[in-house]
Amino acid sequence: MDSPADSLIEAPAVATRRAKVVVLAPMETALDYLVPNDLDLSAGDHVWVPLGHAKVRGLVVELYDSAETVKLKPVAARIDDPRVPEASLRFWLWAAGWTLTAPGTFLKGCLQALKTPRAQARHGYVRHEVEALKPTAKQARVLELAVLPLTAAELAQAAGVTPGVVQTLEKKGWLEKVELSREGFAAPDPDFKMPSLNGDQAAADQLLRNEWARQGFAPVLLDGVTGSGKTEVYLETVARALRDDPTAQVLVLLPEIALTTAVMGRLQSRFGVPPVQWHSAVSASQRRRIWDGVATGEARLIVGARSALFLPYTNLKLIVIDEEHDGSYKQEEGVRYQARDLAVMRAHRDGFMVVLASATPSLETLTNAQKGRYQWVRLENRHGTAQLPDIALIDMKAHPPEKGFWLSDPLVGEILATLQRREQVLLFLNRRGYAPLVLCRACGERMTSPKTDSWLVEHRATGRLVCHLTGFSMKKPDRCPHCGALDGLTSIGPGVERILEEVQERFPQARAEIFSSDTTPDADSSAALIRRVENHEIDILIATQAAAKGHNFLNLTLVGIVDADLGLKGGDLRAAERTFQLLAQATGRAGRATKPGRALLQTYTPEHPVMQALQAQDREAFYAYEQMSRDIAQFPPFGRLGAVILSAKDNGLLNRYVRELALAIPNTEGIDVYGPADAPLSLVRGMWRKRFLVRADRNRDLQGFMSAWLKSLKAPNAVRVVTDIEPYSF
Numbered sequence: 001m002d003s004p005a006d007s008l009i010e011a012p013a014v015a016t017r018r019a020k021v022v023v024l025a026p027m028e029t030a031l032d033y034l035v036p037n038d039l040d041l042s043a044g045d046h047v048w049v050p051l052g053h054a055k056v057r058g059l060v061v062e063l064y065d066s067a068e069t070v071k072l073k074p075v076a077a078r079i080d081d082p083r084v085p086e087a088s089l090r091f092w093l094w095a096a097g098w099t100l101t102a103p104g105t106f107l108k109g110c111l112q113a114l115k116t117p118r119a120q121a122r123h124g125y126v127r128h129e130v131e132a133l134k135p136t137a138k139q140a141r142v143l144e145l146a147v148l149p150l151t152a153a154e155l156a157q158a159a160g161v162t163p164g165v166v167q168t169l170e171k172k173g174w175l176e177k178v179e180l181s182r183e184g185f186a187a188p189d190p191d192f193k194m195p196s197l198n199g200d201q202a203a204a205d206q207l208l209r210n211e212w213a214r215q216g217f218a219p220v221l222l223d224g225v226t227g228s229g230k231t232e233v234y235l236e237t238v239a240r241a242l243r244d245d246p247t248a249q250v251l252v253l254l255p256e257i258a259l260t261t262a263v264m265g266r267l268q269s270r271f272g273v274p275p276v277q278w279h280s281a282v283s284a285s286q287r288r289r290i291w292d293g294v295a296t297g298e299a300r301l302i303v304g305a306r307s308a309l310f311l312p313y314t315n316l317k318l319i320v321i322d323e324e325h326d327g328s329y330k331q332e333e334g335v336r337y338q339a340r341d342l343a344v345m346r347a348h349r350d351g352f353m354v355v356l357a358s359a360t361p362s363l364e365t366l367t368n369a370q371k372g373r374y375q376w377v378r379l380e381n382r383h384g385t386a387q388l389p390d391i392a393l394i395d396m397k398a399h400p401p402e403k404g405f406w407l408s409d410p411l412v413g414e415i416l417a418t419l420q421r422r423e424q425v426l427l428f429l430n431r432r433g434y435a436p437l438v439l440c441r442a443c444g445e446r447m448t449s450p451k452t453d454s455w456l457v458e459h460r461a462t463g464r465l466v467c468h469l470t471g472f473s474m475k476k477p478d479r480c481p482h483c484g485a486l487d488g489l490t491s492i493g494p495g496v497e498r499i500l501e502e503v504q505e506r507f508p509q510a511r512a513e514i515f516s517s518d519t520t521p522d523a524d525s526s527a528a529l530i531r532r533v534e535n536h537e538i539d540i541l542i543a544t545q546a547a548a549k550g551h552n553f554l555n556l557t558l559v560g561i562v563d564a565d566l567g568l569k570g571g572d573l574r575a576a577e578r579t580f581q582l583l584a585q586a587t588g589r590a591g592r593a594t595k596p597g598r599a600l601l602q603t604y605t606p607e608h609p610v611m612q613a614l615q616a617q618d619r620e621a622f623y624a625y626e627q628m629s630r631d632i633a634q635f636p637p638f639g640r641l642g643a644v645i646l647s648a649k650d651n652g653l654l655n656r657y658v659r660e661l662a663l664a665i666p667n668t669e670g671i672d673v674y675g676p677a678d679a680p681l682s683l684v685r686g687m688w689r690k691r692f693l694v695r696a697d698r699n700r701d702l703q704g705f706m707s708a709w710l711k712s713l714k715a716p717n718a719v720r721v722v723t724d725i726e727p728y729s730f
Ligand code: ADP
Pocket: 195, 196, 197, 198, 201, 224, 225, 226, 227, 228, 229, 230, 231, 232, 233, 383, 552
């Protein structure tokens, strides 16, 4: 019998070219397409492919030949965007698996910049020598100016005519259209301005040079007190990478924009050109230009926030992660990832150096250094004559502030003495606005955000109550919306605005200002404020964490921590670590130059290990304590963690699914699942949230376990499932 299968075996099979394409949609697998003969494709190419009745965008991840007869549709067309370099493509696909994200969803994020069309090449006009010209007066003015190429708009404006005049001249052939050059990327010069490292720094640089010489994966913890010159030292490693290979690319990751301005200036003076910046304030058209420039290898020195890790590098040879302990390396929305960890993996996969710099390393990184997994390079002293500040605790139980005030007598006295010496003060309180809570004295009603259960923060500067989570805001009402009591609403607790009020009352002569994301919403305004502090136009700076790090204020000799206990509340895994790091950074702002500095911490728990370690400036004591408590629970870095966050509008539906999921937990040695519990914010944007926490021994396949478990019980469409590998806080 002639079956179709028989005839297929007899016919000489002709292999055809095929492509595996990841379409930019939440799909688990790549799709196969035929590659038409006249289409020359490579992995990393962008293509249009048919899917159902639509044409969708995708990325070619693999090409192969096959004679297998399956019905495949052909690739429709190649898109003329820069090819994604092999190493970057492999890294993205790996990172998708690591974060338990569908490849299409992950790649879509990496390719976001391409949604903005490439800027058109700009055209300019120059005048043509044409005989027998009889221009009008307006035309003559334009022709006179068109000696150097100018754009139509520029020409028209300079000549004081409408753009139509320029067009007419072009049509007549009196003006010639020329292409203006595209804005390129200036090459950094590794030897532009050589530093003079001090003895300690030179020794640290020598260690880094030795590591560099081994040419391969080399994770290094650059561990040094604030002001010791870590930046100075890592810039030499950057120079080495740029010098050794004329096509090498270097990525310097920074935690946030406020820091970018300070470090940018130093990079520019060291390498002679401004580095390429990549962060949330960069415009879409700049992003597009940078994406292209990184993919073609033209952009060589990139300074950016966490997402810069997913640019399409052609030849990445070094990553520096400054302030590696910083929480902003953890992406908490959309695809959740820890950029610091993934940066180390990137260096590992492609065999290059990664430098993690910090004065207060994360427990993960410090433990890796202690165990010899990372090279540990230390800088023990501040550069020059700058000394570490003297740190003292103020026991608030012994020195309660007057009613309605927040600063204790010892702190007030010290502020006064500092002002009298004509030196500057930083008061640190990590709370925006006037008061974190408004409640009604008459009925006890708390003002909360309508779609979440979180408190509304009072902002007096704007007269509004704001939800810091969703951005919801409302005018502060005159009467309680619940019981209607007039003047019942009371502000509870301090934010920076309230501290400013107290400072103005206590020190009316002093010039005081707030440094928070509300007063300095962008890089320009924060740079302007920093300049005014440097010029001593401000005596007392009241700051949230926006000012805790990165800046060197030479005349600033007193740091007062208004509420040192603030971050310890809440029972979060990293609460103690984060509080220690933040306060160590904040107190480190004092005494950055020749004048001695002092830091005073107001606390109700002076006996807490965090306060004790800060006062004694005994970092190791804190880390040892913290390592012990994590070790007991086998939490990171001694175990691994993952979270599953489930949310839905319908609480009943959510609870039903969560219960079933709890019953479906596979029994696996070395892996424990905790929960379900209410997620830290159990109601966000009208969605109810539940959370499971998965703890695994270090040698277990956490991701494999989580994905098998979640796939075993498909979630209803109305339930959103988010996975978080190494959640930062919970
Ligand atoms: P860190 O990154 O460890 O906080 P920095 O590299 O920012 O330290 O150095 C602190 C300050 O000291 C900066 O203002 C820096 O310019 C200065 N500094 C550090 N090392 C040197 C050096 N070798 N020569 C001149 N200035 C230096």
